Amino acid sequence: MAEEREETGRIVVGVDGSGSSKQALRWAVRQAELTEGVVEAVTAWDLPQFHGSLGWMPPSSGDQAALESQARRELTEAVEETVGSHPPVEVRAIVRHGTAASVLLDAAHGASMLVVGSRGLGGFSGMLLGSVAQHCTQQAACPVVVIRHDEE
Numbered sequence: 079m080a081e082e083r084e085e086t087g088r089i090v091v092g093v094d095g096s097g098s099s100k101q102a103l104r105w106a107v108r109q110a111e112l113t114e115g116v117v118e119a120v121t122a123w124d125l126p127q128f129h130g131s132l133g134w135m136p137p138s139s140g141d142q143a144a145l146e147s148q149a150r151r152e153l154t155e156a157v158e159e160t161v162g163s164h165p166p167v168e169v170r171a172i173v174r175h176g177t178a179a180s181v182l183l184d185a186a187h188g189a190s191m192l193v194v195g196s197r198g199l200g201g202f203s204g205m206l207l208g209s210v211a212q213h214c215t216q217q218a219a220c221p222v223v224v225i226r227h228d229e230e
Contacts, residue, residue, distance in 0.1 A: 089118070089193060090117075090120055091119055092192075092194045093157065095152055099195040100159070100160045101226075102193045102195040103193075104161065105193060106193045116168040117170070118189070120174065121149055121172070121173055122173075122181035123174075124145075124177055146175065172185065179209070179210045183213075183219075186219065187220075192220055194210065194214050194224055195211065
């Protein structure tokens with residue numbers, strides 16, 4: 079029964095360090111307080127392709143470890159900056175390899191909801207909805223909440 083409660087109260091939120099994702103994290107924590115749930119703050123890291131004399135090449139394995147470590151550090155900083163080091167609910171920081179949309183969709187399987195910001199760090203700032211948020215709203219197996227960032 080405890081596992082069932084945890085799954086139904088699990089809120090997955092995409093965090094990339096943008097203002098929109100931090101606002102989404104704050105919203106998810108408040109929602110988890112109301113529903114006695116837990117929050118999984120999820121970030122994705124991917125390997126950039128490098129252009130070499132033989133064409134596109136993946137980075138070395140050392141670069142992979144550095145990229146994952148950097149993503150973990152940035153997620154930890156974003157979570158602490160947004161909800162403090164002792165948030166009112168359990169917040170699990172999760173770092174996974176892959177594209178942002180695919181990582182979030184995988185993490186959201188079995189969750190009560192997926193929360194994303196309307197705009198992340200990449201792309202075109204003038205768009206109303208970013209590509210990750212749009213993909214998640216179209217493909218997620220659970221309800222998706224899109225949080226619009228208040229301009230300061």
